[in-house]
Amino acid sequence: MTALNPDPDAALVERVKRGDVRAFEMLVVKYQRRIERLIARMVRDVDLVADIAQETFIRAYRALPQFRAESAFYTWLYRIAVNTAKKALVDMKRDPIVTQTSLQGSEDEDETYRPGMEPTDGETPEALLASKEIAATVNAAIAALSEDLRQAITLREIEGLSYEEISEVMNCPIGTVRSRIFRAREAIAERLRPLLDTREGNRW
Amino acid sequence: MSLPDSDRSQYRRLLSALADGDATQGEAARAFDAWREDEDTRASWHCYQLIGDVMRSDDLAKPPARDESFLQALRERLADEPVVLAPVDTAEPAPVAVVEQPAVANARAGGWLGGRWQGPIAMAAGFLAVIGGLQVMRSPSGGTTAGPVALAGAPAASGSAVVAAVAPAAALAPVPQTQATAAQLAPYLAAHRQSTMNATFQMPGGDIRNASLVQPAP
Numbered sequence: 001m002t003a004l005n006p007d008p009d010a011a012l013v014e015r016v017k018r019g020d021v022r023a024f025e026m027l028v029v030k031y032q033r034r035i036e037r038l039i040a041r042m043v044r045d046v047d048l049v050a051d052i053a054q055e056t057f058i059r060a061y062r063a064l065p066q067f068r069a070e071s072a073f074y075t076w077l078y079r080i081a082v083n084t085a086k087k088a089l090v091d092m093k094r095d096p097i098v099t100q101t102s103l104q105g106s107e108d109e110d111e112t113y114r115p116g117m118e119p120t121d122g123e124t125p126e127a128l129l130a131s132k133e134i135a136a137t138v139n140a141a142i143a144a145l146s147e148d149l150r151q152a153i154t155l156r157e158i159e160g161l162s163y164e165e166i167s168e169v170m171n172c173p174i175g176t177v178r179s180r181i182f183r184a185r186e187a188i189a190e191r192l193r194p195l196l197d198t199r200e201g202n203r204w
Numbered sequence: 205m206s207l208p209d210s211d212r213s214q215y216r217r218l219l220s221a222l223a224d225g226d227a228t229q230g231e232a233a234r235a236f237d238a239w240r241e242d243e244d245t246r247a248s249w250h251c252y253q254l255i256g257d258v259m260r261s262d263d264l265a266k267p268p269a270r271d272e273s274f275l276q277a278l279r280e281r282l283a284d285e286p287v288v289l290a291p292v293d294t295a296e297p298a299p300v301a302v303v304e305q306p307a308v309a310n311a312r313a314g315g316w317l318g319g320r321w322q323g324p325i326a327m328a329a330g331f332l333a334v335i336g337g338l339q340v341m342r343s344p345s346g347g348t349t350a351g352p353v354a355l356a357g358a359p360a361a362s363g364s365a366v367v368a369a370v371a372p373a374a375a376l377a378p379v380p381q382t383q384a385t386a387a388q389l390a391p392y393l394a395a396h397r398q399s400t401m402n403a404t405f406q407m408p409g410g411d412i413r414n415a416s417l418v419q420p421a422p
Contacts, residue, residue, distance in 0.1 A: 007225065008224055008225025008226075009225065011222065011225065011227060011229070011232040012222075015232070015236055016288055017290035018289070018290075019288060019289050021282055021287060021288070022236070022239060022240050023236055023239075024282070025239075025275060025278075026236075026239055026249060028274075028275055029246075029249055029250050029253055029275060030223070030249075030253045032271060032274055032275070033254075033257050033264045033266055034257065034264065036274075037264060050274060050277075053274070054274070054278055054281060057278055058278075058282070061282065061288060062285065062288075064290065065290035065291075127267050131267060132265070134254070134265040134266075134267070135258050135262040135265035138254075138255055138258040138259065139258075153259070157260065162224075162226075163224065163226050174226075178220075181224065182217050182221070185255060186216065188255050189252065189255065192254070192255065193247075196250070196251060196254075196268045
């Protein structure tokens with residue numbers, strides 16, 4: 001069902017292809033966390049995850065003119081991330097000075113999820129606490145949504161359905177779907193925003 | 205720069221639609237502009253994406269400062285990169301020969317020359333070029349002059365091929381200038397052939413052929 005959905009990032013990708021680097025930043029903000037988690041499961045060296053993620057996005061930016069939209073942008077980006085991480089692993093094995101600390105536990109280059117093997121991410125206790133607080137706030141906000149709003153945003157974010165498909169499932173016009181998803185996001189964001197203000201006051 | 209509060213809700217609505225790939229072209233353009241100019245828009249985009257990530261998995265919940273520093277570092281690297289500019293239509297490679305452009309343009313516009321007729325026409329043009337070459341090589345002076353005539357005839361043969369290749373496209377496309385050019389070329393090509401044939405008959409070198417080697421007396 002979702003295989004036939006158009007790529008939700010098509011407008012952003014086209015914008016980047018026409019020379020708008022800021023549109024690429026929007027894609028970075030959208031996928032950075034998922035890409036970092038993927039790389040962390042492959043490399044398992046917390047110091048290298050951010051560097052490899054950066055390299056992934058730079059490679060994607062350079063290769064974007066060749067992106068033919070035969071797959072979704074995220075699928076394409078995912079492949080670049082896997083290849084970049086594998087190359088980093090090969091480079092680490094070639095360089096023993098770097099690999100002495102980096103190779104611990106990196107023998108498995110499989111990116112598949114294994115319970116209990118999540119990277120520690122090298123986060124401070126404060127950062128870990130903040131992460132837990134964010135997750136708890138989002139979950140509590142979702143639980144507090146009306147049934148219509150919760151169903152709409154769940155079908156979109158978790159099931160990945162298009163607006164058209166959600167309108168069929170919920171038996172309502174597409175405009176209503178669009179409005180419900182926006183209202184759900186705003187209701188969650190209202191609770192989340194106090195946690196997202198950086199201490200320096202420098203937001204994005 | 206910041207947008208007025210009254211506009212923010214409207215822009216957030218656009219961002220929400222853009223995040224799901226449901227924004228129209230105009231809405232997307234407005235959302236891009238807002239992202240560029242308004243920090244609240246950028247924070248809202250991050251917030252919406254974070255909500256989606258956390259809904260999919262709690263371990264994607266990260267403090268915003270971390271995401272922000274990642275973007276800042278990437279911005280610095282992107283600033284050193286050449287700006288991406290992809291061609292709008294990359295379905296077909298650009299034609300090398302200028303004379304083929306009308307035919308290619310016609311094919312792209314969906315004319316009957318496009319697709320299945322392009323191959324046969326190209327083959328016919330090649331065949332005509334070979335015939336033209338053979339005609340020129342059939343010199344009235346016999347086989348001894350074949351070399352120079354073939355060399356002189358080469359441009360004329362290519363000229364014939366060009367005309368042959370252009371003719372079908374010109375017949376279809378309303379470009380009278382192309383037909384006029386082909387017609388204007390004809391007398392020049394004829395004159396060129398004539399001059400090269402004359403040049404063949406006036407081969408210098410009679411003196412050389414008549415020269416004899418005189419050996420010095422011992």
